[in-house]
Amino acid sequence: MNRLVVGLVSWMAMVMATGGNAARAEQTEAPPELVPVMTSWIYRDVMEAPWQDYSWAQRSLTNTSPVAAGRYSISTTMRAWEGLYFNTPPLSANPGAMLTVRVHGGSAGTNAVLLARAVVNGNFTPGTELGPYCTGGRIRANAWVTCDVPVSLLAPQGAALTGLVLQEGRGVNLSTLYFDELGVRGLTAPPPPVEVAIQPTSVTVPAGGTQTFTATVTGSTNTAVTWSVQEGSVGGVISAAGVYTAPATAGTYHVTATSQAAPSKSAVATVNVTRAPPPLGSKWVSGYYTGWNAEMYPPEKVDFSALTHILVGRVTPNPDGTVNTQFDNSNGPAIARTLSRRAHEAGRKAIIMVGGAGEHDGWVGAASNANRARFVQNLLNAMDSFGYDGLDIDWEPVEPADKPFLLALIQELRAARPQMLLTMPIGWVNSNFPGDADPWFVNLAPSLDQMNVMSYEMTGPWGGWLSWYTSALKGESGLHPTSVSFSLNAWVNAGIPKAKLGMGIPFYGMAWRNITGPYQPYTDWSDYVGSDNSFTYKKILELSATGTYRWDDAAQASYVTFDVPVEDGTVRWISYDSPQAIAAKGAFTHDNGFGGTIIWTLNQGCTDPATGANPLLDAVKGAFLP
CATH class of the missing domain: 3.20.20.80 (Glycosidases)
Incomplete structure (x- = not known):
């Protein structure tokens, strides 16, 4: 082991521990397209990105005198075998590439022997002496000279450089030297390696079910991928858009996204296919889940x-x-x-x-x-x-x-996605104005899978109205002119097929003051206390501990009344859908051939976020699904 290697052992250990030793260059698909770099400056008053100073000699990057150009130069006092080391992401040398630096010999002058070396694949190259490539063929005392060293003397043509070194080369201590305007002309930066990522990376899909995968390609302007299933057709099929359809047989399969720019680069997702659940009945239960109250459910x-x-x-x-x-x-x-x-x-x-x-x-x-x-x-x-x-x-x-x-x-x-699901909520209808079921909406029906009536909050202290339920199934009249059944039938009369119509079920209630139940004149909007997001089913159950549950058989509607006002000391009654009301709505849907129901919102039916208990959803399941 020569003296140079011995002198570098402790320094190299430090560099590798701190990340200073650049990793081997990534292998890319041949031949890579190189992006030209006219001049890669290393130091001009400051270190220039992407170069970094990993020197192991004593130095200052803000020396003010002498300076060749600008405000600062590098001063360094090298002991035996010490040097300046500048690290960079991988760069490739073009023919004619040149290391250029201005050197001031200080008082050492001609006694200074410096080696210029490169770092390739984590190893120092032998390099060459710097002095013969300076103006006048040497480093001069007390004067600036310009040195231009062919990079071909430092590293093989086309090698990926990750560093350049200026090092004391005789094993002696030197007086202070100065460097300025340090850079490399004619290097190129290889493109980043092509990489492929896939989302999701692991998923469970029922037999015959579908899952959309997405792939991200970096390191190439061509971001296209080819999709495949490793197990072939027995493992399912996947479209060019990344839509996977699971096979009929349960098992573990693998979806692969392969870069079209670099076919050796790919990413794999694991698909666990489970047995298909039993088929549902003809009715739908479409529950809204809202992000603003996700913590409830x-x-x-x-x-x-x-x-x-x-x-x-x-x-x-x-x-x-x-x-x-x-x-x-x-x-x-x-x-x-x-x-x-x-x-x-x-x-x-x-x-x-x-x-x-x-x-x-x-x-x-x-x-x-x-x-x-x-x-x-x-x-x-x-x-x-x-x-x-x-x-x-x-x-x-x-x-x-x-x-x-x-x-x-x-x-x-x-037209863009014929197999997608398209649904739309539509408004409830006042029985005094059946024309509010606008026949124009029939134009939408052929393109929609569901048209769901938002049959909740169907009352208010409007002029001439009597107090009424948020979502009565039946019982509408001139002074409380709303019900779920009337709204659904009004839309049927307008031309929308029953099979495409669903009713709305609220998982919250409407709370009132001043009045004590249905069929009473409203005072004004001061009667209204709250509804959506304020009076969830959990809250209604808690308040009901001091109230009386009631059922209106004509309206097929439930409510609770309070002899002693609750909540803010004024609430006397709350209209809401109980399991009893939900059972009546499910029977009506089945008996009359309507499509199903929407729920607003699933979150508000949960009574215990820790367990996920949702009694109203249980009631919907029993009323609408087999």
Whole structure:
């Protein structure tokens, strides 16, 4: 072992411990396209990115005199075999590449022998002496000289350099030397290696079920991948868009995404295929899950055996056709992916709720002729990104001027993805104004799978009204002119097929003061205390401990009254859907051939977030599903 190697042992150990020793260059597909770098400056007053100073000689990078150019130079006092070492990500030397540096010999001058070396694959090359390549053929005392060393003398042509070294080469201690304007001309930076990532990396899918995978390719402008199933057709099939369909046989299979730019690069996801769940009946149970109250009903606790579809909210439209995908929660995207994954594991469908109250301006702009194509693509991208099966188009309100754009939007979504699920909530109907069931909505029906009536909060202290229930199944009259049955039949009379119509069931109640029950004149809006998000089923049960449960057989509606006011000391009665009311609605749906129900919201039915207990969802399961 020579003196040079001995002198470097302790320094190399330090460099490797701190990450200073660059790793071997990644092998890329041959031949890689190189990106030219005219001059890679190492030091000009400061270290220049991406170079880093890993020197092991005493030095200062802010020496003020002498200086060749600018404000500062590097001063260094090298002892035997010590040196300046500058680290870089891998660079390749072109023919004619040149290490250039200005050197001031200080008082040492001609006694200074410096070696210029390179670092290739983590090892120092022999290099060459610097002096003969300086102006005048040597390093001069008390004067600046310019030195230009061919990089071909430091490393093999095309080698990946990860460092350059200027080192004392005789084994003696030197007086202080100075360096400035240090750089390399004619190097090229190899492109980053091609890498492929796949999402999700592991998933459970029922036999015959589907799952959308996405692949990300870095290190190449060609981001296309080829999808395949390692086990061949027995392991399922996957489309060019990454939509996987599981086989009929349970087992563990593997989906592969292979880079088309670099076929040796791929990523693999594991798919656990479970036996298909028993088929559901003809009725749907589509439950809305909202991000803003996810803590009420954690996504891991949702009972998918009680659902056919989960509608996860919300994605909201922007007027320029882009969409917001935060799902009303700081952790919304992760929650949305968890719910779609769990739905598919249970053999159920996952739908993204789009829009909602307060989003009208976004709908109008996004669905305009100028932005609609972009909007459609962004909605489909959101579906694919989060692994969903369809969209719930919650456009509220639908103004007369909106109709052609809403129709065009739904028709273009259906044309773009014929097999996707498309649903839409529609309003309840006042029996005094049956024409509110606008026949125009029949135009939407052919493109929609579900049209669900938002049959909740169907009362208010409006002029001439008597107090009434939030979601009475029957019993409408002139002074309380709403019911679920009337609204559904009004839409049937307008032309919407029964099989595409669903009713709404609230998992919350409406609370009132001043009045003590139904069929009483409202005073004014001061009678209203709260409803959605305020009077959840859990809260109603807690308050009911001091109240009296009541059932109105004519209305098929439940409520609770309080002799001693509760909540804020004023609440005298709460209208809500009890399990008894839900059972009546399920029977009505089956008996009359309607499609199913929507729930607003699943979150508000949960009575214990720790266990996921949801008595109202249990009641819906018993009433609507076999």
